[in-house]
Each structure stands twice: as C-alpha cells, then as structure tokens.
Amino acid sequence: MSDYIVEMKNITKKFPGIVANDSVNIQIKKGEIYALLGENGAGKSTLMSMLFGMYEPDEGEIFVRGKKETISSPNYATQLNIGMVHQHFKLVSNYTIAENIIMGVEPQKKFLGILPYVDIKSSNQKIADLSKKYGLEVEPTKRIEEVNVSIQQRVEILKMLYREAEILIFDEPTAILTPQEIEFLLDIIRGLRDAGKTIILITHKLEEIKKVADRCAILCRGKLIDVLDVASTSTKEMANKMVGREVSFETEKPEAEYGAEVLSVQNLTVRDENKFEVVKNVSFSIRSGEILAIAGVSGNGQIEIADAIAGLAHVSEGKILLNGKDITHYNIRKRTLEGISYIPEDRQTYGLVLDFTLCDNLALKNYYQEPFAKKGIINHQEFEKFGEKLIEEYDIRSGQGNKTEVRSMSGGNQQKAIIAREVEQDSSLTIFVQPTRGLDIGAIENIHNQIIEERSKGKAILLISLELEEVMNLADTIAVIYNGEILKTAEAKSLTVKEVGEFMMGVKSE
C-alpha cells in the first residue's frame, strides 16, 4: 500500500502538434490541498482531465488508492469517488438546483408501488443537509438561471459532494469570481480539506495557492518543473519557476505628465432594461497622459459606464464630452472616429467575430475606410498587409497567421489581437475593461506595459478592472464605484489598498 491517494506516473499525452503532458509524475496525499500551477496551455487541465476520465493518457499509469486504474470515462471516475468542477459549468439552466444536483443519480420512488417517479422531496432535504454541513448555502428549489455564477459554482461543488466524491478537482475556480466570492470559496475549500477530502486546485493565481494550498506542482509547457512546499516558498519563486524567467510584479511607470482634458463625463445616469438606475449621476474627467481606474466589485455599474462612453449603452441623463465636443448622442461609429478605442470585457462576444480570420478581425473597425476599401469595394491585399504588420508588432501568435480563424486562437492571443486593433486606432481615449482577465502572468505583464506605453504617448486611459492589484499598480487616479455611484475619486498614491477595498464594499463613504 502506498501513502498516496492518487499517483500519476510518467503520463504523456499528445495532441496534434503539441505535447500537452510530457512524462509527468505527481503524487497526491490524502487530505491535502494540492495545487497545479502553470501558465495557460501548460497542461494542467489536460492532466486532470485524464484523472477524471475525459481523455486517456498515451503513455503512463494512474494509481488511485494504490490500485492501478484505467479511467475510461467520467462515470468510472465518479465510481472511484473523483469529482471535478469544470471551468465552464455543466448545468441545465432551466432546471432547479436540486434537479441539477441529482441528475443521473435520481432517487426513485414508486407511486402505488408501480409508477416510478423522482423523489425530489427527499433529495431537496438531502441537499439542504449537505449545504449546511459544508457551509455551501443554496436554495434547492431555485432555477440555475435565477442565481449568479458564485451560487452556480456552489451547485457544482454540491454535485460532487452528493456523489460522495473524496477527490475533488477544481479547474480555475476563481476566474469568474469577485474578490469576496474568492475568499468565500477558499474558506469552503479549506473546510472540505478539514472534513477529510483531498483537493486538487488548478490555477494560475499565486495568491490563492499561497493562501490555501499545502503543496504545489508547477507545470511549464507540459513538463513538471518542480513540486514545492507552499509554506516555505515565496510567491516570487513560484512565479519565476512557472514562467521560466524572472518576473516583476511592479510595473515600471514613469512620472505622469498630464495634458489637456480629453474625456469629461458629467452627471451620467444609465438605466437598464427594467428602468433601474445602474449608473447614478456619475461625473469624472480624464486628462491626456492619465490613467483613471474605476475600481469596484463586479456588477456595480462600471461596465455600463464604459458601454455608455463607447455608445453601446443608452445614456439616460447627463453628458459625455470628448475633447470638448458633446458626443452624448453620437452613434458608435461616429464616436470611434472622434477618438474612442474600446477593449470590451467580453472579448469573444463583443471584441471579435470568432468565425472570421485574424486579418478580417484586425480590420473590424477600419474595413470601410481607405485603403481597405474604395467606394465599397474591398481590397484584400490591404487587409493582409495591415494584418501582417499588427501580427509582427504585437507578437500575435496563431497557427496560420492572417488566415487563422480567430476561434482557434488562445485567449491571450485573442486579447492581443483586440488590443492591437484598438491601439492602432490612435484614439485620444482608450477604454480597457478587464484587459487581463483569464490571462497568465507573462501576458498580463505584456498588456500592462502596453497600457503604460499608451499613457506615455499622451493618451487618456480609462481602466476598469476587478483586480485591485491591477488598479493599484497602473492607475494615476482611482475612482471607486459602489452601487452605481462613485464614492471616492483621488490620486492613486494617496490611497491604500485597504481604503480602496473599504470603498468598494461601500463600508466607507464621504
């Protein structure tokens, strides 16, 4: 008998063109929180998908509780008490929470001894008990579409627990959560460990590992680099090993040189479809050479401010001035031409046409202008020339260059393509919304440097981010939004992280 609950020996998995895992060895003890750290595409998820039976390894062996197993399907993994919370939830949105949890293992009763039916009452009770036991509060009778992502994640966790999983795999669980929700989740994860479960945490966020994990395996380009004891290793050391080079956390930023006022938002009010005021009487201005960051917990109206400035949301009241010109009632294209670039939060829904090629996407805002088109006739050579230039300048990596379908590109490179296109507009105002969401450290560093560079060129920059660290690092001026109102606007240097955090929670106000 071995001491390890899971052992993966010499695991190799190849996909066409890449080796996702190259003879990886990991050993996981019962009752520990084992983190898998690595950049996007390092092979973390692939490795765990094999443990969960979604793929089979090309080479290597998997031992569970000391016994060699061929895990051929997620069903078999479930039988081995292995559960996984995927990055993208697998829930039926118009079913209730309880129905989602029991799906596939529905308890049955027989009406009058013959007609079978699903015993939803007892499962509701069982789920309520489970959620109480682990502090995962949910209302079993609510539909998935009625609850937010953080609750949906709880449902995914309950789904595993309901199936009596002992080994719980979390794939990037915090990518979609707000700071408070992350804290809550990490508490839950600790609680689960204390209840005797074994937890495997896939992530590229170092702070989380530092907070909860016992041991941490670092993967880089499919290879296992090291297994570290988290308590005795610094975050910096982990980051260096993960990227394979020195990483600086602080972004080098020259002294600010402010110019004339570029954007002025005056008493802006935005209402949503239900006439509810999501942005309430907000005013601020940005000068050239200034980065103004709006800090806030997700869903407090910051996205709507960005949309209102870019023209995607209707302005109910107030005015927006760009370089002194009133653009409140301009349409989107006119605003772009006046000098607004916009890197939207949802890069796949708004930022890109995924079925178009890379060069078609890079020209998405200019396709109708000369030299791309003359009198409505498109010149494809100009598209390609422009595409090649941007690919080169912004280091956008893809399988087939210009001709690559954007859908097949990695998230980081998709974001690079959007930033390349928007920066190339040479607008006086650039709006960045969550520019580094879901990206790895290398890519984040790159994008931060780009934002600073734009500032040095004398652009006005509006940065909207949920990552407090990013805000503190980059901003010259910070505006904190809570519940649609800006509670505080001040020079970044005059604020501490703690203060900003308190304003974000609406605890403090002036």
Place this chain on the structure above:
Amino acid sequence: MKQKVDPLTKFFVKLLGNEKHQKFTIPVFAIVLSLIVGAVVIAFLGKNPLSAYWNLLQGSGIAPKARYAGGKSMLTDFFSFMNYWTPMIFASLSVAVALKAGLFNIGISGQMLTAGFITTVMIGYSTLSAPIAKPLVIMIGLIAGGLVGGLIGVLKYKFNINEVVSSIMLNYIAEYIIAFFINTKYVDPVSRQSKAVSDASRLTLMNVQIGDLKFEIPLGIILAILVAFFIRFLFEKTTIGYELKAVGANGKAALYAGINVGKNVILAMTISGALAGIAGVTYYMGYFASIQPKVLSSTGFDAIAVSLLGNSNPIGILFSSFLITVIGKGSTYMSSTAGLDAEIASVITGLILLFSACGAFIQYKVKRGKDRIEDAAKQAGNGKEAK
C-alpha cells in the same frame, strides 16, 4: 503503445485528407455515398440502379434517350431542364444571402408566389409588347419580393419578431389572399388555375422552332448565373458583404464595431426577398404560365436544402441546384422507363441531404484518421532511432 492503422482509414484519409480541397471533396463524397445507398434501395425494389440513374440523366437532357418524339432531342430536353433549374438557382441564392447574415428565410415560397401573382396581374394580363413586358416582369418581381423580405426584416429589427415565424405566417397570408383573388377574379374555369399569362410577358420562350426542333428557351438562366457571380462578388469583395457576414457571424461584435445591425438585417432580408421574387417570376411566368391557387411551390423549401448542400456558397449553389434539379426533373422519365415510382427521386434527394448534413462529422473522422496515421508514422520513426 503500438497503434495500427487499417488500410481503409488510410484510403479515406488519402482521398479526403487535403484540407484545402475539403470544401469540395467532402460534399462530393457525401453525394457519392448517398447515390450508393440510393442504388441499394433501387436494387431492393428489383430494378437496375445504374439504368435508373442513367434515366435521370436522360430525362434531364444530359444523356441521349433511345428515341425522341417529333421536334424533341437531347438538346430540347436540356433546355427544358434549364427552364426548371432557373427558379431553383434564384431561390437557393435567396436562402444563402439570408443565411450569411444569420437569418433563416423560410418564406421563399410565399415571396415567390407574391411576386408571381403581382406580375401576372400587372403585366401578364396586359397587352404590353415583349421588349417592355419582360424586363418589367423581372423588375416588378424583384421589387415585390424585396418588399415582402424587407417587411420580415423590419418586423425582426423593430419588434424583435423571429423571422422564421413571420415568414411562415406571411406564407399563409400570401397563399390564401392570392387564392381568393384567383378564384374570384382570374380563374380559368377549365384548368381551375389562374388564366395563362400572355406570351409576350413570359420569361420562357415557348415552342421556338430551330430547324425541326422545338425549344423552350428560359431567358432567366443567363441572369441566374450572372446573379450567382454577383452575389459572390457582393460577399467577397464589398463592404456591404463584409458587414452582412459580420452581423451574421456575431451581431454583438458587429454592433461594437459600429456596424448598423438593424440596417443590415433589413438589407439582408430585402436582398433575399428580391431574389425569391425573381425566382417567383421565372417560376410562375416562365416555367409555368399560371398559378394554381392554394398551393405553395416546393421549390422554395427545396432551396433551403440546396443552399445547405452548396455550403451557402453562390458557386457551390450552381452545382448543388444542378444536381438536385437533375434528380427532380429526370424522375418523370425514370418512372416511365424503369417502372420505378417518381418518388424514388425524393428518396435520393433526401439521402443526399442527410449525408451532406454529416459533412462536419466526415471531416472530423478524416482528421482523426489523419492524426492517427501521423502518430503511427512518428512512433515508427522513434522505433528506428532507438535501434
């Protein structure tokens, strides 16, 4: 782990593995496959499948028949085939334009009927001379179809009414209102259809004597081929096409890029409707000269399948509509000669559509096979190095 690749996989990968040609090879493969299955069905009925297929070609004027009636030859058969083919091309292009913009125009039959009826009444029963009447028929057909299509677009944009629902409803409205007018005002008591339109207004020249042969000459066919190339040009080379495609592929991203989504939805449906309108006039005032009340032509529905088979590509549609029309048009001759029911043609058409719908699956399978062959080759290579 050693992997062996069976020769069958190797064969298919070699046949279909080239990604550049897959746009072409996979539909052809699907068609061949469906013809084979169709042959099995025919063989089960105790007939010779090859001669049945040959009959289809003969009936469409592509292969010579054993004997011809007076004034007929293979060439006249082919002209009457083209007469039937013309509305199919326009209708399929109509589907394709809407599909590219992310819309589903299922109301083509209704738009065809509307255009056909309006031109019948306005021009068909007039005494205008041919050089004025024929262009007018096309113009009015185009406008009538475009207006109906545009209406669907406006309903979608202004009131968020799903275009599938509104176009089906408009199909019924057109069908019954037009049937009412035909039955009360324009009916031919003998045929129970609308009275035949004047020869001057008809888009097919009937009984044209050349030598000792009598031809039906569809004037629309030239226009149809030109329009197919024009639609291709529109989508590949113009900003209008770029915008339509962007709206179809991702409406939100198009909005974000500053494209007027509403305008493009209406434009796409107007173009689609206009093409359906031309399909309507080449059908009701070309192939036929009258309208049967309370019947929607099946062309408008078959066109959906033809367009999908042609991958919504205008040039692909020329080929796919040709094929489907051969089967449809040749079926009459096949049934009389081979003694097979004409409905077997629908079975074959159905099979073709079924297999072409599996195109993505075939592509996936081929890719899998290709990967396996590459893996095996690599392992063999590694093995040699080890020695």
